[in-house]
Amino acid sequence: MTTDNAAPHGAVLTDTPPGGERPLVELRGAGKSYGTVRALHGIDLAVHAGRVTCVLGDNGAGKSTLIKIISGLHQHTEGEFLVDGTPVRFTGPREALDRGIAAVYQDLATVPLMPVWRNFFLGSELTKGPWPFRRLDIARMKKTADEELRAMGIVLDDLEQPVGTLSGGQRQCVAIARAVHFGARVLILDEPTAALGVKQSGVVLKYIAAARDRGLGVIFITHNPHHAYMVGDHFSVLRLGTLELSAARSEVSLEELTNHMAGGAELAALKHELAQVRGVDVEELPDAPAPGSRPAPSEGDG
Numbered sequence: 001m002t003t004d005n006a007a008p009h010g011a012v013l014t015d016t017p018p019g020g021e022r023p024l025v026e027l028r029g030a031g032k033s034y035g036t037v038r039a040l041h042g043i044d045l046a047v048h049a050g051r052v053t054c055v056l057g058d059n060g061a062g063k064s065t066l067i068k069i070i071s072g073l074h075q076h077t078e079g080e081f082l083v084d085g086t087p088v089r090f091t092g093p094r095e096a097l098d099r100g101i102a103a104v105y106q107d108l109a110t111v112p113l114m115p116v117w118r119n120f121f122l123g124s125e126l127t128k129g130p131w132p133f134r135r136l137d138i139a140r141m142k143k144t145a146d147e148e149l150r151a152m153g154i155v156l157d158d159l160e161q162p163v164g165t166l167s168g169g170q171r172q173c174v175a176i177a178r179a180v181h182f183g184a185r186v187l188i189l190d191e192p193t194a195a196l197g198v199k200q201s202g203v204v205l206k207y208i209a210a211a212r213d214r215g216l217g218v219i220f221i222t223h224n225p226h227h228a229y230m231v232g233d234h235f236s237v238l239r240l241g242t243l244e245l246s247a248a249r250s251e252v253s254l255e256e257l258t259n260h261m262a263g264g265a266e267l268a269a270l271k272h273e274l275a276q277v278r279g280v281d282v283e284e285l286p287d288a289p290a291p292g293s294r295p296a297p298s299e300g301d302g
């Protein structure tokens with residue numbers, strides 16, 4: 001693999017998709033409750049081909065719930081979820097995959113002792129020969145894996161090496177190339193840089209940009225505003241299950257994005273603490289008064 005750590009964002013970005021094109025995936029006022037727990041509420045999100053939509057948020061903000069809805073693991077309980085402009089309600093990840101929506105999770109489903117090429121085709125092996133003599137088409141799998149990885153700019157020295165010997169960043173890149181090969185149009189990346197050092201994160205960000213440049217709509221889930229800003233076209237910050245910020249790149253600076261994240265984390269932690277002390281649900285707490293606003297008059301005020 002190249003360890004070239006060049007800036008991942010080579011292309012000049014524009015904020016509005018060309019020709020007002022229809023989003024691949026869209027949420028309109030979508031939400032999800034688990035019993036009485038309202039994990040997500042009133043979310044608007046649009047994912048366009050050839051663009052990276054970053055979803056940021058602290059622990060418990062609702063990021064996992066959001067990607068579970070889009071990847072077909074859970075169903076939304078409010079609002080609308082549309083794919084190619086049509087409302088959908090997936091009953092499982094297979095249905096999402098059939099519509100070209102693929103999720104790459106942090107704990108990648110790979111077999112560490114198997115070679116890279118074998119992992120690339122895991123569960124979708126190529127075979128050859130007539131039944132009952134059908135057997136694995138090893139040569140074609142190796143060649144295809146090599147071509148797909150190269151097309152994404154990923155150069156590994158040896159596809160025979162066990163996937164367990166690759167770095168975390170390299171494994172993420174192989175998973176991205178695999179999803180692209182198997183027809184993903186929308187790629188959901190769940191905190192792909194969370195466990196990585198600076199250099200490996202740079203490599204993964206570079207391949208996120210490569211997936212975008214191949215025309216995929218990428219949903220990049222992250223805690224890290226710096227990583228988001230390196231590749232993002234749009235930023236959605238979640239806080240306690242609601243959309244705290246939704247802004248195109250031209251509308252928000254890295255500093256503002258970082259402040260949103262930092263402020264959000266602090267406020268969320270305080271609210272959780274307060275809710276615990278009072279023994280109430282976080283949503284039952286009143287919003288904090290705006291800075292400089294007058295306190296509400298108490299009884300007896302004259």
Ligand SMILES: Nc1ncnc2c1ncn2[C@@H]1O[C@H](COP(=O)(O)OP(=O)(O)OP(=O)(O)O)[C@@H](O)[C@H]1O
Nearest residue numbers: 034037038039057058059060061062063064065066
């Ligand atoms: N299966 C579930 N049953 C009940 N509550 C849930 C369930 N899954 C999530 N929640 C609640 O929904 C809220 C949002 O959780 P979610 O996991 O989506 O957040 P997150 O942003 O992904 O957090 P993290 O970064 O910690 O994974 C939390 O309050 C969580 O406790």
